Amino acid sequence: MRHFDYAKKTIMSIAKPLLDYSKSLKPQKGFTQSFSAFKRLMKYHKRYYWLITAIVILAVIRSILFALEPLYTYLIIINVIGPPSNTSLLPGYLLVIILAGIGYAISNFILTYVHGVMSQYIVRDIRTEYYRSLQGKSFSFHDSVGVGDLTSRATVDLRLVDMFLRTWLGTVLNAVFTTIIIIAIILPISPIMTLISMATMPFIFYFTTRLWIDTMPLFRNMQLIIGRLGSYIQQNIIGMKTVRIFRREKDIADGFKEVEDIYVNTAISAGKIQSIYMPLGPTILTLGIALVYVYAGYTLGIPGSALAVAQVGDIILFARYMMRLSFPIRDVSQTLGTWIAAYAGLERVLEMTDAPRNVEDLPDAKDIKIEKGKLELENVTFGYAKDRPVLNNVTFTVQPGEKIAILGATGSGKSSLIYLIPRFYDIQAGSIRIDGTDIHQFKLASLRRQIGVVLQDVFLFSGTIKENIAFGKPDASMDEIVQAAKSARIHDFIESLPDGYDTSVGERGVTLSGGQKQRITIARALVTNPKMLIMDDSLSFVDAKTEQEIQSAIEEATKTRTTLIIAQRFSTIKTAEKILVLENGSIAEFGTHDELIAKNGVYKKVYETQFVQKASLILEEMGGA
């Protein structure tokens, strides 16, 4: 039953929302938002002001040295070639050119390197902040956002930010300084010609800005779609079995094609705008050279202004500087392009970093030791959305060492209830106390370390069995680990492996059965020898033999501990001291097995159906054999 619900959810939640999302992306003006994202990015730069200082100094040096070659070629034309010609000056000029060139090359190299170092530091800072924030997010956050999505934001999206960070400052400074230095050189030679050659600059600036404003929303949409498309593919591949069972292959593939079409069309529209504006800057600049020639021709026409070679040299200098300027201008417009992609990527990363944490330490929280393990819930109300409570006014008390089995239909709030105790979610009203102390008085880490938790999803980290069992207590002794494994009824199996406790599990390790994995996770919960134990339903997917294995592990593990266990099967329920039946977020029945049978209510019905079902299954098996 649960399996079915899950499958339906997987499919419904991928194809249609993605399509709706992609269609809902309207190309709006993203200029101001982009500016605030940029300011945010600048904050990450602050720590590295010393690197920025170095970049600025290097950029000035680089721009000066870059401008020297045309200037000395100009000097060669007017002084060496003349007239009057003077070849003795040539070696000196050539020496300056080569030295300036070497200086340029070295400063350029150092600048690229320093810039690269800064970009890696900043990417590291952003990713660390992102990672830490994810570690602090509540279960509801992690239930709603997939691992693949979160990982691709930290890798693919951050790489876009990285690409921008690698060069942006150097490129901008290069354009600014080179323009200033070139103007400073040519202005004394001819103010009017300087004015003419720079006349095109406002147009270039206008069109570059125009390109940016027009394409930015499109690129942003593209980046957002491709991010979602990646998650869609991941979910499809991860859930391939489910897709096959429900024969939704065609829907998945068609849904993908539809979104891909939207992407391709957006990319081509953006390409069209880009292709109009991008080459425009250098083109306008080059056309400006014609203006310089026309002016030169005009002065030549004035009677009495005889043309000297020196003037030809001037014209060549102006023309060459304008050709040189087209490189920084082209680079700036490319950097603006990388910013658009980086902005979309940064937005996707910060969206997660900034999402609320939900569960946090109170300022006066303390390390408190759980001595006995008495648990009291009083009028507890909780919901994932404020107006739709999952649990309503739940009140009950569990004595130290008592074991409570929790029953209820899917969606009755069973998991939510037990996960409130280690504060994986926070309650909205009421209170939860352990040994009389409100759980909010505990530091989160202190609370969680003292409550053993067995989650529904069996998850082992890649590493050895030993490391996995000792996960909650990295300094656990071998005795403690073995003790936990014995309680979880997995010790004998581990010993039977060639490498024993040092056997690797996970991607590169041995393959364990579901029951073996489950018992290792039980051992992991026991290694800290907690006074309290919380166990989610761990038997819903397993076969009868595995059920038996796990069952005996549970019995041993829960002997002396205050335990809340979600149970689907009667085998679990019968070992519990008390049974709690949840119905639509409220307690329907609470008491011992005998009490509830006598009550003749929901529990009795469930008990009978399960028993009948089990009986019929046994009969079926016998018939089959």
Next chain:
Amino acid sequence: MSGSYGTFSTKQEEKRKRTVPDRVLIRRVYEYAKAHRRSLIVGVSATMAGALTGLGSPYMHAIAIDQIITPKNLSGFIWWIPLFAAIVLGNYVFQYIQTYQMRVVGENVVAKMRDDMIDKLQVISLRYFSEGEIGRIISRPTNDANTVRIFIRMGLTSILIDVSSILGAFTIMFYLDLRLSLLAMSVLPVALLLVWYLGKYSRAAYRRTLITTSGLTARMQEDLAGIKVTQACAQEKETGKKFLKSQDENVKATIRAIFIGSSYTPFVIGLRLIGTMIILYYGANAVLNGAITLGILVAFIEYQFSYFMPLVDLVSTYDQYQSAMSAIERMFDVIDTKVEVLDALPERSIALQ
């Protein structure tokens, strides 16, 4: 048994050598591009025309200096200005066509390949989707497709532009002055050898960043998949430490790759400058002797600028080209996977629907 299932999901594949020759891959990608043949032909032609018109402007300067300004033949501007404007505007139009058409081709080809992959993934045996292989399968239609997309959008176009600029510049230079051309190009073999030699180190460093990046991604994936366990055991700090360590390795490897990758530029720029010096030294004397004109000298310096960097870029885009080819090969691996088994489905589950 497993051999008959194709090769795309083997664990060692990151280290695997490429087996399919480039020309086979290129031909197969061309099959995809065929549906947009018109755009492709127009785009490629425009790219080459754009590069050639781009080379026209230094030559036009030489003409202005030698034939109009120096001999005070001002009426020459009457034909020079429209011609110059036509070349510059023509260059603009070609660039526009090239950017747009190549975008159309690139996006559509990658989209079609991706569609084919997704279609295939829906029908191949579920055996593929075993634990541990998922990450690799996912990266085919996502990371690999993106690599190819970026390569077609940026890399391929710049290769075309570079090649056309280089060949064009060579032709014009030889036409202008054979002796000066040979002198100017004398430094070129040294530069190319240097770039190729240092490129080996740079490629190794780049591969190292890829390995550390996939390590970091795997770490992140595992940490997030196990986040509930980590929170339940309050081990955020411990897990975080391992993550930061793996991230630091990645940062170090990347910084090293940046260092090595940019270390050859000073040498290349230095060599280019030696070329410029040779031009200026012989050129200035040649102008004084009357062997060449001032305009040609200036044009030479500009052409030196316009073939040298593209050539260096070309050598350094080799990496990009290689990784695009690997990505294309892996994408075809998925597309070519044989559908041998249609998994039997439990009848009951259909009824549930």
